[in-house]
Amino acid sequence: MVNFRAVQGNAVSALRRVNIYVPRSVVNSAGTSVSLRSLMNVREGVCEMARMSAERDLVVGMGGNWSGVKDGIVALKASGFRAATLTPEQCPLIDLATGEVIPLIGEKLLKPSCEKPMHLATYIARPDVKFVCHTHPTYATVFATLGYPMEPFTPDFVAVLKTDRAIPVFKYVGPASENLAKVIVENIKMNNAVLMGNHGLFTVGGNALEAFDRTHLVEVHAKILLEMASLAASEGKDLSQMDYALPMEERLALLGSDFEKYRQQLAAGGQ
Ligand SMILES: [Zn+2]
Secondary structure (H helix, E strand, O other): OOOHHHHHHHHHHHHHHOOOOOOOEEEOOOOOEEEHHHHHHHHHHHHHHHHHHHHOOOOOOOOOEEEEEEOOEEEEOEOOOOHHHOOHHHOOEEEOOOOOEOOOOOOOOOOEOOOHHHHHHHHHHOOOOOEEEEEOOHHHHHHHHHOOOEOOOOHHHHHHHOOOOOEOEEOOOOOOOHHHHHHHHHHHOOOOEEEEOOOEEEEEEOOHHHHHHHHHHHHHHHHHHHHHHHHHHHOOOOHHHOOOOOOHHHHHHHHHOHHHHHHHHHHHOOO
């Protein structure tokens, strides 16, 4: 794996050698200074989500977008780059309050993904969210497009998505619009995943791995459900006639269990 920190470090060192002043932090519009080192960690997390999404075929080519936030500064995939080979320098920094790109010495000024509105709106609506993963996974998109609800039906579903409810689905809204940002916010306020009709999947997390795991989990569970639907069809039934969902008391028991609280503590540390 490329050592991104070393690559950026070399460029910055070269500038410093010829006495070009390179700041070690950026200041957000609220006046808070945020170190570039900590923002590099966020950018690396964004690249990790993009790479894992590409490895699992959750996006094609330049599709999908990923972001992270730290102290009011968002790192978002730039438009026109491929997920599989995304680098931190291809994740421009954006002031969350103004939406403006923050120029960095030694780096090309790149245009952020056209889906910037839905990423920024999410961080404003959910201050607990630190990373966003948006992909176009095959099986989840089937459920999203047909508008089928995905009820919790395994302990992992409840635990990873931290929910006792079905994943919400909304009908197609054109990409890159303020309207899409509005619909995402309505759904993401109370959920960690939302299915986007005729489009894909949007998940959030307290760290990059948590946001990505939620995407991966929804896709795997969509695949299981489609296998079940195909078995049901062979018996002349449809999925709504299959008693597959976990009972509500079991979902609540899982969310309140000691082992799950312990697992959540580990997840919060990004493990
Ligand atoms: Zn998309």
